[in-house]
Amino acid sequence: MFPKKILITGASGFVGGRLLKSLRQTYPQAEVLGTGRRNERKAEFEALGCHYDSADLTNLADCERLAEGADVVIHCAGLSSPWGTYQEFYDANVKSTLNLLQVAQDQGNQRFILISTPSVYFNYKDRFNIKESDPLPNPMVNHYATTKYQAEQEVLRLNRLDFETIALRPRAIIGAEDAVIFPRVLRAYHEGRLKIMGEGKNIVDLTSVVNVIHAVECCLKAEHSAFGEVYNITNGEPKRLWEVFSLFLEALDLPPVTKKVPTSIALAAASLNEFIHRYFMGGREPALTRYSVGILSTSMTMDIHKAWEKLGYTPLQNTLDGVKEFVTWYQAQAK
Known part of the structure; x- marks a missing residue:
């Protein structure tokens, strides 16, 4: 497929922004339009020849304006958080998707790619080699997982x-411009809050943003038989999470974390923390939640054979190089 106009939502964020800049280079003949709620990166994108237009995707008129003439919509926008009301998540993750789907069909768009989440698999238990066809938790772990799954179903x-x-469904995305995983680890480290949850032996899959971009490009080239499906996307090399964090800290010349907290104690502290914030602190998001403890203490690996077989997806960057990419970018920002 040789798109004439590509619309990328969530472009003011990590994945959407990287996709916008990458696809501008891959498809120089196409108009590549990014959108997000914020305008801070508009000058950055437009200096690279990309177009950027801030918008509210819960507003149908905004979606109509953005999607006009687009033959591809890559929907990265959404509310990703362990905390918040169902309505907040529904509006950000489901309503925005429904609006985009409506206008995309009305305007004759050809392909719609949703960036979803493997949080739909999470159930506080170790899970290995998860396939897309495996049973999902019922109920799901939080409003984020629930509404992203709802959005998936509407799309497919x-x-x-x-x-x-x-x-x-890319798992734990890392790389240059990451504003979530490594920045949060670093902030917790400097605040003295970063402690190994459990024994620190939990094995997880991560995904370099380079590989997410590659997966999207595979979708743009795929045959029709690959569509109507959901795909796991990872680096294809499960790692011990806390060893990855140690490598990250070492690359920044910081001593590794050695203190451990039993998972049961961490979950109990998180439960108390959530209760206090929900009922006595105006519902503000706590620094520690049960979900974050679960993510940091349990194993989760995913089978990517389906993406390999039907999309032609093969990871281009390994986890260590993804860590190095972030560190190089982070150190450059500090200069």
Whole structure:
């Protein structure tokens, strides 16, 4: 497929921004339009030849303006957090998707790619080699997982020959411009809050943002038979999470974390923390939640054979290089 206009939502964020800049280079003949709620990166993007237009995706008129003439929509925007009300998550993750789907169909867009989440698999238990066809927790762990799954279902049910839809579930995205995983680790480290949860032997999959971009490019080239499906996306090399964190800290010349907290104690502290913040601190998000403890203490690995077989996806960057990419970028920002 040689798109004429690509719309990327969530472009003011990590994945959307990296996609915007990368696809501008891959498809120089196409108009590449990014959108987000914030305007801070507009000058950065436009200096690279990208177009950027801030918008509210819960507003149908904004979606109509953005999608006009687009033959590809890559929907990265959404509310990703362990905390918040169901309505907040529904508006950000489901309503925005429904609006985009409506205008994309009305305007004759050809392909719709949703960046979803493997949080739909999470159940506070160790899980290995998870396939897309494996049973999902019921209920899901939080409003984020629930509403992203709802969005997935809305996207996939509309797949047809003249409107091809697909969803990707990349796990723990890292790399240059990451504003979530490594920045949070570093902040907790400097505040003295970073402690190994459990024994620190939990094994997880991570995904370099380079590989997420590659997976999207695979979707742009894929045959129709690959559409109407959801795909796991990872680096394809499960690692011990706390060893990755140690490598990250070492690359910044920081001593490793050695203090451990039993998972049961961490979960109890998180439960108390959530209760206090919900009922006595105006519902503000706590620094420690049960979900974050679970993510840091349990194993989760995912099978990517389906993406390899049907999309032609093969990881381009390994985890260590993803860590190095972030560190190089982070140190450059500090200069």
